[in-house]
Structures are given as structure tokens and as C-alpha cells.
Amino acid sequence: MSVLSLDILSTVKKCQLQNGVRHDDYQRYRQYCTRRLKRIRNNGAVEFSHRGQRGKYEKNELTVEMCKNPLFLLIPLMNAERAWGYAMQLKQDNEINGEDLRRTAHMIRRLSKAAKWASKLSDLCSVLGDDRTVLQAEAYSAWMNGNFLLEKDELKEALPLFSQSKEVYTQLSKVSTLEQKELMEEKLENLELVIMYCTRYLSREGTNSQELADMISRSKDSTGLIQSKLAKVMADSMKVQAHEGFEVKLLERAIPVRNEATALLLLSADGNIKTLDSLTSSVEDLGDKEWEKIDNLFVDTFSKYDDAARNVRNDINKADANAASSDIPQEHVVEELKLLRTYVKIQKLDKVIRRNTLLSERLEKQYEDQMEKRLEADIESKLPVTENKKGENKSTKQRQMSPQDLQRMFEKISLNISNQLDLVKEAAKETSASAEKLEFKLDIEQNLVEAKKNFYEAKNFAAAKKWQEALNAYEQAFDSAQEILEGEGRNVFDEKQVEDVVQFQKNAGVGKRLAQARVFLARTRSGTNDEIDNEVESDYVGRPLRERLEENEIGEIVETPPALVSVPARPIMFDLAFNRMQSPDFSNRTKNSPSKVSGSEQQSGWLRNAARGWFGSGN
Template sequence: MEIESFETQGATFSLDILALTNDARNTYGLRHQDYSRYRQYCTQKVHQLRKSLNFTHGKGKSFQKKEITDIIVNDVRYLQIVLFDTERAWSYAMELKRESRSNGDVRKKHHLIKRLKKAAKCGEQLEKLCSRDSNRVDTRTFFDAQAYSALMSGYLLFEKQSWQAALDKFAAARTIYEKLSKAGSSHQETLCQSAIDDIDPNIRFCAFKLKLGTGSNAGVEDLVKITVGKNKGVGLDLLEAEVESVLAQTRQEKAASLTSISWRGHVVSLKNADLAICILRAREATTNLENASDTDAEEATKMELFDLLLEAYGDAERFAKNAVKEDAEATAKVKSSKSEQISADLNFVYNYVAYNYLSRRIQRNLMLVNSLRLSLENHEHVEEERLVGGKYQDIVKLYDNVLQSLNEISELSAVQNDINLSREIDSKIWYYKAWRTLHVASAYSALNKEWEAILLYERAREYNAQARASLSQLIMDKDDILAVTTKEVTELENILRGQKCKARAAWHIGLDSNLTKRMSELSFDDNSKADINIDNKEEPSLSKRLNQYPSNLSLNNLRLIDFPPEFTSIFAKPLFFDITFNYIDFPSTLSQRAGRKAPTSFGIIFDKIWGAKK
């Protein structure tokens, strides 16, 4: 096997620990869980690295152990020696762990712990050599070595059944890898996520032993937050601050490559570095929010991600507004041939940032509306008017904020100059006005004011009809954050029709003490249980219950009569028995039945020769 050629990189080295270990493990045995082969490879690798550095121990009487210290490290290969020493001890420990499970040998268990102690010691040595005080490696290598050392120490404490200490180490390693996944290339992000997937089962097992999160569906992220919160004084708060500095440095590097912005078919240049960094932060927060939505994360986690996203867009809006203001002041003093183009580009960037900021704010309010709506549906049996009215009042207030944000969007210059976008915003305003009016009407209906509710439901239907008319004239943008489709407008129309029928029925019937509870049990959903019962013919047809008020007001699948009709009993024709059959002598041959004599055998032969007479 050939040794790679290395060059001394001055005072700063870069060692991608995850990439080296991942390639070596997958290539030399661990793809098939062959720890013995991987341990032999690590031994050969260490020997080859020492030989290439002329740093061997010697043989026989000339043996002299050579330790790697801070003084002699002037090449990245010295760090690789320590790394593969750690890997060799760890792979030997995993091999012993498998053997001890198969035959139950206690001695191999002790040998396993000794090997893990060696791996943890080598990991700490690697972390010390890559420390920030030595100024020998770059920032990413420093954090990578710190996470690797914490991971090896966690494996040792896990085998010793020191669950709390092991959980602290695993949480620290996972926190570093999670932060580093956002500050590198796509390949480095994949490696970090793979390391996190390997750490998560250990965290869950430690939490199970410590009885953490047993009463709820606590995820690994929640367990890590609890552990990090308890160990802020141990240094994890400084660790997070240092990792954030690495992320900021990475954003600056990416911001240098972000030279333009594309939005709704227009591309403009971006020259403000601070604004580019804020936009990159917002894009990272958007990616995290989308990942949380795909994994069905908890609402509190989504709210934190929304806050980070709005904070990033708020900073970007502030920088963009200041840039537009400074450009206006400079243009008022001195004008050039490119002044108009520069001002137009800055205004476009400001409109892009403001549109996304307001759209994300609307998205956050709509998520809160859905949460309150679910809470209200779970408390439909509550008869306190104050609680019901308060819930609807909170929902209406959120829709007021949505409409205010939409009005601010409609005042942007880019929206006013784009006819199609302006009509999109108008259709959204009509649509969310209909939803707001629907909840106001529902509040009146909950307070037994059906006539006011009927009028409001009719007003909401008018708003929804305006939204449908606006959507019919639009070319929808598929990448729009708050796209309103014709299907959603139709669903809202069905809800409004059903609620209006429900309120009108309550007004006609008159109010009694149990009416509100009975009316809340009525369903207007096409896929409701009542419709299923109709399809299954568990409820009589409408012709058989004309004197009853229908429990289902849906016009779909309405069964007026039973078809095909059910079988009913009728009078049958009497049976006659033929008792003379056994006393009649029937002819046995066809000739007898025809009234002819039976032919003889000679006659049959002559008939066959000369033919029978017709």
C-alpha cells in the first residue's frame, strides 16, 4: 500500500477526521462488520505513517518508544498517527464486545474496557494536539477533534454503565456535529448527519436508564437540550459560542459567492456583504424549518425555528432599508449614468426581503391559527361562553395580523408594478377575509346568536366568491410561499354552506337547553360518519322518516328511497300434485309414438341397402 505524499502546511493543518475514518472503515472491513480486518489495517497504517516520518520505535535492543508531543508535531501525519491509534484500540474493543456477547466470557469484558480506555486516552491526546492554544490546526479540525474525543469517552463510560456521564459526552459530540453540518460542504454535512445517526441510539439508551423523558414522547433533540441546559457551566455554553463563530465565518465565505438574487423571473446583483450574510442565515433557517415540517416536529420546535427565520429576515430588511436610504442620499448629491440601475437593484432586493419577511410572518400566524382551531375543537363540550368567545377572539386577532401583513405586501413597489402578483395578493386578502368572517360568525353562533351568524356566513361567502373570481384570472406561481389554490377556496365554500345551514336550522327550530350540544354533533363533512352510515344503509331512507329532522344535512349521497327495493312476502300460487303418472303406459320407441309398426330386422337391412321409403 502506498503512502500519500504530504507537505508541511506551515503553522496550520487541516485534518478531516470524519472523512478519513469513514473512508477507512467502509473500505477495510466495517462495511461487513469485520473489526479484525479493520484493526489490522489501522496497525499497518500507523506503521507506514511512522516509517514515512522516520519516527519508528526500532526493533530488539534498539527499541525506544517515541511519543508524539506538541514540540515535534510539524506535519499533519503526526495527527493521523494518533487518530489511527485511536481507531485501532476502538476496533479491537468492538471485536472483543462481539466475542464476549457470543460466549459470555467475563475476561473479554475487562479487556474490552481496557481497550476503550486506550481509545479514550488517544482521543484526548488528539484533542490536546489540535487545541486552539497550539494554533496548529484550523477551527473546523479543532471542533472535529473535540467531538471525536467526546465520542470515544462516551463509549467508555457507556460500557462502564456511567449513564449520566456518557449522556453528557454523547450530547456534546452530537451538538458539535449538528453545528458543523451547517458549516461545510454537502459531503461534510452528510458525514455529520451519519455520525449523529450513530450517536442517537446511545443517547436514547442512556436516557432510558436514567428514566428521562419516559412520560412523554421526548425526542433525541429534546434530550440533548435538557442535557446541554444542565451542563452550561461545564463549558457547553462556550462550546456553542465557538461553533457559532465557525458558522459565522462559513457564512462570510458563502456570502462572497452570493453575487445575485433571482425572484419571479428577475435577477439582480447583490453587493452588500452584510445583507448577503443575513439572506444566507434566512435560507439556512428556512431549510431547518422545512426539515422540521417533514419530520412532524413539535409545535414549540417549529416556533423556535420561525423566530430564528423572522430574526434573520428582520436583520436583512434593516440592512436593505439602510442601503436604499444611503443610496437615495448619495443620488441626491451626485448622479451618474448607473445611478438609476443601482437604485433599481437595491429597491428590488429590499422588496424581495420584505416580501419574504412578511410572508413568513403570515405563515407563522396561520400555524398559530391551526393550533388554536384544534384546541377549540377539543373543547367543544365546554359550555362557558367566556372560554369559547376568547378562543374565537384570539383566532380573529391572528387573522387581523395576517390581513395587515398582506396589506403591507400590496404596498410594496415590486407588487404594484407586477399586475399578476398584485392580483394574487388581492385574492389572498379576499380569501383570508372569508376565514376571518367565518370565525366571527362561529363566535356569534356559539353565543346562541344565530341570526347574526347567518348574515356573517353570507358575507364570508361573498368574500370567498371574490377570491374565486380573482384566482380564475391568475397564473399561479408554484414557488409562492402562501399559494392559495382553487381547491382550498372550494373547501371553504362547502364549510360556509354547511355552517350557514346549521345556523338557519337552529334559528328555525328554536333554542332549548340541549340544542347547542345536539347541533354540535351535526356533521357537514362529505366523509363523515353519517355519510358512511348512509352508504352502509344503517339509517332508513328519507321516505321512511319524513316526520324526523335529518341528522345529516349533506346533499351528497342523500338516499331518498331504497333502490333496489327490499324483498317482501307475497301469497304464492297453490301446488298441484300429479298422482296418475305411475299408472300410464307410455310408448317405448319413437315409431310407436308416431303410430307406426315396429320394423323387422330384415326390413332394417333392406332399408339401409335400397333406402327407406319416405
């Protein structure tokens, strides 16, 4: 069974533009589809008709066994387009002449028929078509079924279909020709409008954002079934590009890649880099699964560059052997191959630096989060334990990050940049081209990496209480950052990177002041005459803390939070005001104790109280 190929989107667009759709004349278009179907059935290469004995109509089902050439695929396509054109004509009549329920029902039936024929086309292409035809048929079927559900106001079911169609066209546009890419971009604009309408309408009707996300994720999951087909289409496109001719640029010099296998490997590596660009747009929001996918892409890219370098090395050996065994000069070919080998090495090192840089950013974030959690744990340990916290398990199995890990990572990045700089200088000599800007950029990047390495080396010394070594490392990091910000190196980075360098300089300054204070305290307590930095002595000796509050950055001066102390639960105000208050005279109301008065006094007191009871209080 032969594989059939049909460019569905181009065929449909061409028929629509030439037969009235650009002028919204859908009646003309559906009549054209009818005539086109008749011509296809009358074609000698197509043995398919509904004519039975004596000219009577007999329904004939189109099967896979019947389809022997691409004309058979046009039968369901033209049937779908004819039914769609009729539905658009009825919808246009409703808009012009007013809403008619009978006409609306007829329109929905036509769209249902168009969706059935589109599904039939997709089923035939899935068995007979090549990969590109299968993907276009699936996108076309999803779009037509989505239109049918949209007119029935079943937007929840229509949204995943439109999203699936958009995803397929988006992926196909990356591996299509310029003409096909323009058609797909136009189709994508229409799909985005429909998806936006469905999303906003569902939100207004009370569908929450989680349900919308689930619908779109279902459509994305369905496209996962066609990822292998998309990979095949992309691979075929790369093969065509590699066969037609492919060249790379090294310091503005074009180097042709004559080996088709090498060109295919380099194109595949470029495809991986484009995928990485889309995945690493927001590094902070990436989870473990995304990082694993990114790392696998980097590993695959490195292997492709290794295979390409192996192919180039073999080509150089063959060229040298041919030069030794023949009189044909091979110096030019060998020179191009050597430049290509240098290009492959530079590209691989560049991607290694990018991977290590992304990894260092992730490790830095993990280290900062770890320090915050440790600070919270220290604060909680000083608070009283409540009943809810007694049963908590604070043990974690996550590996603790140390400054030494980050120091080693930045050492690797610095070594990679140094190797790349050597290769660039070597390439500049071989190509006689200027590489001053690139060399300057690499020097600045290496200085920044060295500064970060010194910063975490200082943290490592500080953890070991080696304050003098920590002070020296902090000073190197601070001076390197200041040199970058004050010199021309600032122009190498964008605004966000410059802000990161400024923040890094502030952190290095804080660490530097803390180390200075620790060194000074160690010298003061020990009473030794060890040499100390003059800056530390001049800044702190003989100056009280009150005079240098604004410049003091030594960290915590007092314990935070302070220890809890029990206080009396009575107002302090009365304690302070008691000595200044004049209390009234209550002697006339004071009762004498029975043990301290005589019997006659008790009797007179009894008579006096009785008289008060008869004649009043007497006050």
C-alpha cells in the same frame, strides 16, 4: 498561540479507505497507523518522541505548549485509530475462530486505550482548534467512548454518548461542503443503527420509556453547551457563501446581491426560516416555551429583513450619487437594487403573514377550548353540588378570548396579503414577468381570510344579540367558502387545508341557520313589519317543525341536560297492572277486630281456633 485546524472525519475516512478497512483488513490498517505515527515523530516540524538518553525509552506527555501545527493533532488521532483497529481485528478473530475470553479482554483494553486517546484529542482541540475542529473532536470522542461502553454492555451510559455524537454531526452537516456532508450522512446512518440497537435492548431489559427519554434528553442538554460554537461555524459558512456570490429570485428573475453585508443578512434570515420549519411542523403540540422561541425567531427574522432593506436603500442612494457625479451609467445597478428592495419587502410580508397565521390558529384553538370549558361549566352548574365540589375554586386568571380578538387578527392578515399582492403586481411590471399564478393564489388566500373575519364578526354580533347583522356576516362567510370549494381556488390548497375549509363552511352554515331562526323569532315576538330575508320567511313560515327536522340547524330546541325531577322509588309496573289483577279471597284468614264483634262471637272464635290447633288448619 495559533489556532489549529484539522478535518478529523475526512482524514480518518481517507486513511481507512486506502489502507484495508473497506476489505475488513484491520491488521493492515493498524500497521499503517503505526508507520504513520513513526513518520510524524520523525518529521522535523514535530518535536515529540519517547527516545531518551542513549536511546532508552522515556515516556513523554503531549501537552498544549508542544502543539505548534496540525501534525501534533495527528498523534492522538493515529494512536486512537491504531488501538481501535487492533480491537476490531481481535473482534474479527473472535467471530472467525470462536469466542475467547482472553482475546475479548484484550479487545476491551484496546478500546479503552482508543477512548483515552480520543478524549486526549478532544482536550487538545478544545484549547488549540478552531470551532469546526472542536466540534468534530467532541463528536469523535463521544463515538469512541460509546464504542468502549457498548462492548462492556453498559448501554445506559453509551446511549447518551451516541446521541451526542449524532446531534453534533447532524448540526455540522448543515454547514459543511457537499463532500463533508456525504461523509457525515454515512456516519449518521451508522449512529442511528447503534442508537436503535441500544434503545430496543434497554426496552427489552425492563428500562421504561421515561428513562430512555431522560437519557436522550441528557445527551441533547450536553449539546446545548456547544450551541454557540455551532452558531460560529454557521456564521463562518454564511460569510464564505456571501463572499463567493449570492443571488435571489424574484418572479423567476435572478437578482445578484453584491453587498456582502446584505447577503449575510438574507442568508441568516433563511437559516431562521429553516429552523422555524422544523419547529412548526406540529402546531397543536407546542407549549408556551416553544411559542416564545418561535416568536423570538420571527422577530429576529424581521429585524434582519429591516437591516437588509436599510442596506439596499443606502446602496441605491450611493448609486444615484455616483451616477450624478460620473459619466458611467448606473441605471442597470439601480434597477437591480430596486428589484432587490422589492424582494426584501415581499419576503418580510410573507413571513409576517406566516407568523400571524400561526398565531390565529393558536387563538382559534384557545377560543374552542374556552367554549368547551364554558359549556362544561354550564352543565355542572345545573347538576347538584356534591361534597367534593363544594371546596373547589373555579376562578381562573387566564384571559378570556373573544371573537373580536380573532376578527382583528384576520383583519391584519387580510391587510398584509393585500400589501403583498400590490408588491407582486409592481414587481411583475418591473421585471416584465408573469405573476398570474401567484396573484391568483394570494386572491384565494385573501378571500379565505376575509371569510374567517366575517365568521368571527358574526359571532361578535351574535354575542351582542344583533341577529340581522350576524346573519349577513354568516352568509358572507358561507358564500366565500362555497365559492372557494366550487371554483378553481380549491387547487390552491392541499388536502388538509381543503378539509379545514369544508369544516369552516359547515360551521358557517350552522351559524347562519341559528341567526335565521333568531331573526324570525324576534320578528314573530315583536309583531313588527320589519323586513326580513325572503329565504327565512319561505323556509319557516307555515311549515311545522316535523316537516323540516332534517334541515333544522337552529341549535338547541330543548334544554340540555333536562332539569332533575324527583320520582317515586317504587316499580311502575305494579301501578299499571294493579287494576287488572284479581286478588285471591283471604276472608277465611281475616281476623275480626275486637272492637267490632260481640262477646259470644269472640268466644266462638276462640273455640274454633282451638279446634284448628288440635285437628289442623282446616284449609
